[in-house]
Amino acid sequence: MSSEALQHAHDEHRDDAASKLGMWLFLFTELLLFGGLFLVYSIYRNMNMEDFHAGSAHLDIFIGAINTIVLITSSATVAISITAIQKKHYRLAKGLLWFTILAAGVFMVNKYFEWGHKFEIGLYPGGDMFEAMPGGERLFFVLYYFMTGLHGLHVIIGAIIIGFVIKEINQGKQTYDNFAFHENAGLYWHLVDLIWIFLFPLMYLII
Amino acid sequence: MDDNVTSKPQLNFFEDTGGRKGIFKWILSTDHKRIGLLYFYSIISFFMVGVALGLLMRLELLEPGGQYIDANTYNSAFTLHGVIMIFLFIIPGIPAVFGNLILPIIIGAKDVAFPRVNLLSWYLYVIGAFFALSTLVFGDGPADTGWTFYAPYSVNTSTNVSMSVLAAFILGFSSILTGLNFLVTMHRMRAPGMTWMRMPLFAWGLYATAWIQLLATPIVGITLLMIVAERFLGVGLFDPSLGGDPILYQHMFWIYSHPAVYVMILPAMGVISEIIPTFSQRKIFGYKAIAFSSLFIAFVGYTVWGHHMFTSGMSGSARIIFSILTFIVAIPSAIKVFNWLATMYGGSIDLKPAMLFALGFIFLFLIGGLTGLVVGALATDVHLHDTYFVVGHFHYVMFGGTGFAFIAALYYWFPKIYGKMYDVKQATIAFWVMFTGFNILYFPMLVVGIMGMPRRYYDYLPQFHVPNIISTVGSWILVTGLIMVIINFFKAKKISAEEAKNPWGGLTLEWTVQSPPTVLNFDEIPTVTSGPYEYQNKEER
Ligand code: HEM
Numbered sequence: 001m002s003s004e005a006l007q008h009a010h011d012e013h014r015d016d017a018a019s020k021l022g023m024w025l026f027l028f029t030e031l032l033l034f035g036g037l038f039l040v041y042s043i044y045r046n047m048n049m050e051d052f053h054a055g056s057a058h059l060d061i062f063i064g065a066i067n068t069i070v071l072i073t074s075s076a077t078v079a080i081s082i083t084a085i086q087k088k089h090y091r092l093a094k095g096l097l098w099f100t101i102l103a104a105g106v107f108m109v110n111k112y113f114e115w116g117h118k119f120e121i122g123l124y125p126g127g128d129m130f131e132a133m134p135g136g137e138r139l140f141f142v143l144y145y146f147m148t149g150l151h152g153l154h155v156i157i158g159a160i161i162i163g164f165v166i167k168e169i170n171q172g173k174q175t176y177d178n179f180a181f182h183e184n185a186g187l188y189w190h191l192v193d194l195i196w197i198f199l200f201p202l203m204y205l206i207i
Numbered sequence: 208m209d210d211n212v213t214s215k216p217q218l219n220f221f222e223d224t225g226g227r228k229g230i231f232k233w234i235l236s237t238d239h240k241r242i243g244l245l246y247f248y249s250i251i252s253f254f255m256v257g258v259a260l261g262l263l264m265r266l267e268l269l270e271p272g273g274q275y276i277d278a279n280t281y282n283s284a285f286t287l288h289g290v291i292m293i294f295l296f297i298i299p300g301i302p303a304v305f306g307n308l309i310l311p312i313i314i315g316a317k318d319v320a321f322p323r324v325n326l327l328s329w330y331l332y333v334i335g336a337f338f339a340l341s342t343l344v345f346g347d348g349p350a351d352t353g354w355t356f357y358a359p360y361s362v363n364t365s366t367n368v369s370m371s372v373l374a375a376f377i378l379g380f381s382s383i384l385t386g387l388n389f390l391v392t393m394h395r396m397r398a399p400g401m402t403w404m405r406m407p408l409f410a411w412g413l414y415a416t417a418w419i420q421l422l423a424t425p426i427v428g429i430t431l432l433m434i435v436a437e438r439f440l441g442v443g444l445f446d447p448s449l450g451g452d453p454i455l456y457q458h459m460f461w462i463y464s465h466p467a468v469y470v471m472i473l474p475a476m477g478v479i480s481e482i483i484p485t486f487s488q489r490k491i492f493g494y495k496a497i498a499f500s501s502l503f504i505a506f507v508g509y510t511v512w513g514h515h516m517f518t519s520g521m522s523g524s525a526r527i528i529f530s531i532l533t534f535i536v537a538i539p540s541a542i543k544v545f546n547w548l549a550t551m552y553g554g555s556i557d558l559k560p561a562m563l564f565a566l567g568f569i570f571l572f573l574i575g576g577l578t579g580l581v582v583g584a585l586a587t588d589v590h591l592h593d594t595y596f597v598v599g600h601f602h603y604v605m606f607g608g609t610g611f612a613f614i615a616a617l618y619y620w621f622p623k624i625y626g627k628m629y630d631v632k633q634a635t636i637a638f639w640v641m642f643t644g645f646n647i648l649y650f651p652m653l654v655v656g657i658m659g660m661p662r663r664y665y666d667y668l669p670q671f672h673v674p675n676i677i678s679t680v681g682s683w684i685l686v687t688g689l690i691m692v693i694i695n696f697f698k699a700k701k702i703s704a705e706e707a708k709n710p711w712g713g714l715t716l717e718w719t720v721q722s723p724p725t726v727l728n729f730d731e732i733p734t735v736t737s738g739p740y741e742y743q744n745k746e747e748r
């Protein structure tokens with residue numbers, strides 16, 4: 001075999017079950033990554049009940065709820081798009097993915113307003129309002145920024161990955177009988193959604 | 208396993224460049240063997256930097272008082288030494304080098320499950336290494352916290368902690384991806400007929416390791432990110448003066464870093480489990496016990512992190528529980544040692560260099576393990592915590608254990624990978640030099656630790672002088688042995704393909720393929736019909 005042919009043989013290798021297994025394991029590590037933060041959060045919450053309570057009162061449940069709905073909807077559209085590609089409805093599949101990216105955008109814009117408002121009133125490390133708070137409340141906000149920030153980063157990464165799926169559908173690389181990447185991107189997006197579903201009650205709702 | 212030699216020899220992986228030129232033959236290749244060698248060369252380079260720092264510290268400790276470096280430099284030296292040795296050498300060492308070189312072949316696969324992710328892991332490794340070493344030149348010098356980055360000091364010191372911590376974070380990612388890749392490879396790509404109970408023990412070692420890499424690394428990753436956030440934002444996640452809890456940091460750190468100890472040792476045990484049967488020409492004793500003890504170690508290893516914190520303020524009952532659990536982990540390790548000894552018992556032992564290093568491993572690891580019980584026991588640890596006894600203990604485990612296994616693996620698989628042979632006699636001498644130097648270097652540390660000399664100090668009281676002289680002289684002998692190993696490596700000579708194919712009479716799959724292997728490893732994926740170590744049936748084949 002010439003080396004080109006060998007290279008080809010390498011590329012031909014395809015095992016959808018393997019890529020799915022790999023993705024699940026990866027998602028597992030992501031869960032543990034956030035799990036570490038949830039652990040720290042719960043410990044400090046337990047140590048500073050009152051302060052965390054007061055801190056969470058500063059959060060806007062309305063925006064949070066909107067964002068929850070936006071993310072859940074986008075998770076649904078990703079899931080439907082996987083069914084669509086299996087049925088060869090490529091336009092529909094792409095449309096649904098575009099919708100998901102749009103939802104990611106809406107989520108981030110909301111986040112921007114949410115964070116922006118807090119920065120305006122001095123609710124950030126170094127800001128007047130923040131510095132005047134008791135230690136526990138400051139811890140709450142540090143964790144709030146850290147956790148929602150890291151989650152926001154995942155939203156952006158997820159949207160970019162979905163963008164690549166759309167590109168591959170256009171190039172004919174993702175097809176009705178070969179959509180492992182599409183499916184894995186969907187799994188990733190579900191994780192982003194799932195983490196938010198934990199973050200929202202933990203940060204905004206628990207009183 | 209059929210043994211028919213192909214009539215037309217195919218290009219091996221050195222010759223077959225995949226159509227790439229120059230350095231791109233290497234840094235763009237997704238062949239697991241090339242990636243393994245990329246790791247090998249980079250890891251060895253960093254290891255030598257780490258050794259140089261170790262020598263520098265030993266030199267400073269030759270006499271009481273400050274001679275060559277000041278206290279701050281010493282602090283940076285042991286931190287960078289620790290960071291390099293732990294994150295750049297011993298954790299990735301055997302999995303990234305020999306896992307990549309050998310694992311796919313030993314289970315009868317053409318490559319790992321995700322070749323491009325594999326290359327990505329190497330890039331992450333290099334970026335992380337660059338970050339770690341860049342602290343030498345950028346910022347206010349390397350971190351001076353010790354490789355554990357304990358808060359609150361790591362939050363307040365002006366040295367370049369953020370960079371080192373980011374390095375560890377990136378290296379963690381690299382480690383996760385390697386583990387993930389190996390897990391999927393072993394689940395999906397074993398040759399037909401290779402059931403789990405026929406999988407070679409090296410693969411079992413990597414399998415258990417991969418789970419730890421996957422399940423523990425993310426936790427330390429996020430913990431280290433919190434340190435960076437705390438430094439940049441000046442917020443009090445772990446700083447008690449700002450409301451944080453430094454003990455929480457220690458818990459989070461050791462939840463990973465204790466299991467990480469098994470990432471260092473389990474692959475090494477896997478290597479030893481390959482070498483012992485080959486050089487005794489006997490079936491391994493207690494295959495299942497060895498395989499399952501790896502999983503058991505990995506599993507119980509998660510529950511013992513608290514033994515690092517006996518003196519930092521835990522409840523009495525927590526300390527007792529952690530102490531008991533620590534003793535329990537010793538059981539599966541002992542099972543392995545007994546099985547190796549039982550395998551050798553009555554066998555025709557062939558003391559080739561690889562076997563010598565394997566025996567050296569068992570001896571040094573035993574000392575490491577037994578001293579581990581001493582620091583794992585609550586009462587004795589309170590006396591020995593942060594003394595040189597601990598430094599002696601972990602060097603026996605990590606360097607005497609995993610480090611020696613690394614060299615054993617090199618001497619074992621060298622002819623397979625390069626199609627060359629090193630000078631066996633010189634390698635034997637190098638072993639004895641290293642082994643002697645090692646004990647002269649580290650045994651006095653155990654003694655001086657019991658006498659009460661604390662670790663992480665650039666100076667000591669006069670009564671500790673003699674053991675320190677001995678120890679420093681030992682470091683020179685040990686390094687002489689290391690240099691001999693490296694010279695021997697460069698002087699290795701090409702041997703015929705047949706000689707290189709199976710020089711030790713091993714039975715695992717990698718000895719059935721061409722040396723050096725072809726790009727796809729096998730002309731035809733073999734079908735496995737028996738366990739990997741059936742030496743008693745060898746004549747009948
Ligand atoms: C010639 C080889 C080596 C020499 C001379 C050497 C020497 C030393 C010395 C003098 C210390 C400082 C102890 C203290 O002040 O507390 C130290 C620390 C350490 N060494 Fe080594 N060492 C060598 C190889 C290794 C290897 C191969 C490893 C790992 C596999 C290793 C891992 C460590 C670690 C983790 C620390 C602790 C750093 C810290 O306290 O933060 N060393 N070594």
Ligand SMILES: [Cu+2]
Pocket residue numbers: 464465468511512514515
């Ligand atoms: Cu430990």
